[in-house]
Amino acid sequence: MSIHPQIAELAGYFAQSRPEPERAPYVQSIRQRLTVGEGQTPLSKNVARRREVFSVVFRDVKGLGEGAERGCVPLFFSIRKRTLLIDLVTEIEGCFNLLYAHLLTLWPIDSPETKSRVSDLLPIITYSTAESATKYRMCVSRLALSPYA
Secondary structure: OOOHHHHHHHHHHOOOOOHHHHHHHHHHHHHHHHHOOOOOOOOOOHHHHHHHHHHHHHHOOOOOOOOOOOOOOOOOOHHHHHHHHHHHHHHHHHHHHHHHHHHHHHEEEEEEEHHHHHHHHHHHHHHOOOOHHHHHHHHHHHHHHOOOO
């Protein structure tokens, strides 16, 4: 999958925390930033532009997100709703894995940009209302993505 749909997917995921009327215009603005006009350098070869678009999306990471319009489901509900919760946790983890993958692709692991962004994400993960096991898996996933793991 190319960078365009991945970044647009991240934007769509984090747009869920915005009020409904702002979601579609926000995602569309990210898609427009990703559009390559005739004669422009392809996005795959334009690291500065990929960093710029990624940074715009990254600034909107305010929490773990609510998934694709589902919201969180308490564990004491039915098996069907627990399945939705498992899907939600998987979606959250996948989204943050994709976020970290792009971060580590765009900047070296020891760069100030990477360190700053990781520092920004850790409180979001640790202070979230997600269950401890989910937060633990997300933190372990971050270590697994590190080239030093």
